[in-house]
Amino acid sequence: MKIKKPIRISLPKQTSIEIEKAIKNGLFKIGEKIPSEPDLVKEFGVSRNTIREAIQSLIQAGVLESRQGNGTYVIAISKFEANILNRLNNSKTSEVHEVRICLEKEIVKLAAQRRSDDDLENIKNALNQRNLTKSSFIENSEADLEFHLAIAKASHNSIFYDLYKSLSQYICTSVAQRLKSTNMEEKMIYQLHIELFEAISSQNIEKSEEIIIKILEI
Incomplete structure (x- = not known):
């Protein structure tokens, strides 16, 4: 059996996981706008680029939704829920x-x-x-x-x-x-x-x- 070496998780990935946990724990609620980028940078102690990458990954996963000129909103509790909703809608x-x-x-x-x-x-x-x-x-x-x-x-x-x-x-x-x-x-x-x-x-x-x-x- 070929053993795979452990892969180090990137900082944006770690941040997206923490944002998803915050959603699951009710800190960021369904239908509500998440804090601004500067606030998230301060909260997580990472760069703005890291926050942007993390948010973008959650948008692509269907957990968050970017609304032009109005911020980013929570539309699913987790990637699992987003996948389920996508399946249900189809x-x-x-x-x-x-x-x-x-x-x-x-x-x-x-x-x-x-x-x-x-x-x-x-x-x-x-x-x-x-x-x-x-x-x-x-x-x-x-x-x-x-x-x-x-x-x-x-x-x-x-x-x-x-x-x-x-x-x-x-x-x-x-x-x-x-x-x-x-x-x-x-x-x-x-x-x-x-x-x-x-x-x-x-x-x-x-x-x-x-x-x-x-x-x-x-």
């Missing part, structure tokens, strides 16, 4: 929905098995917020997503959580479109989400799976 809606069904079924089953008291409190808070939101379709879908993300976190499987979070932008748009087109009464949708919370709370795995399927069929 996929059939029906295929994405099938993937979401499989993912959410496993997530609710694990959440029902593993949820802690703190998890239940977080899910309940997200549920209350979801059911109190009576604004636009987009705002409704964002509140709905937070509820499902709380359940994903309760699965205590970080990969499932990251996958679901990576799908979140696409799911949010999908939910908004379905809320616009559905004829089902909000009262029925409201009740299904309450029943899902109760099933997870009582650790009823079969019931949890049954209800999430009903929700996704709306």
Whole structure:
């Protein structure tokens, strides 16, 4: 077997990794403009050229977006998420929905098995917020997503959580479109989400799976 020699990572590469970590940790948030070049130079202690190369690499990866005359914005949490979003945008809606069904079924089953008291409190808070939101379709879908993300976190499987979070932008748009087109009464949708919370709370795995399927069929 031929052994490859270790490769030293360049300074721009190291800087891009650190910027990506800052995004993942919530220091730079989705939809927000990142600090100016001089501020980043001061923060990371590197040259302006290094910052420019690092930012350019993240723009090419789909994590950042440069807007002419308006700075650079965060559009994805990571390169992984950027790749997922690119794949989703080039996929059939029906295929994405099938993937979401499989993912959410496993997530609710694990959440029902593993949820802690703190998890239940977080899910309940997200549920209350979801059911109190009576604004636009987009705002409704964002509140709905937070509820499902709380359940994903309760699965205590970080990969499932990251996958679901990576799908979140696409799911949010999908939910908004379905809320616009559905004829089902909000009262029925409201009740299904309450029943899902109760099933997870009582650790009823079969019931949890049954209800999430009903929700996704709306």
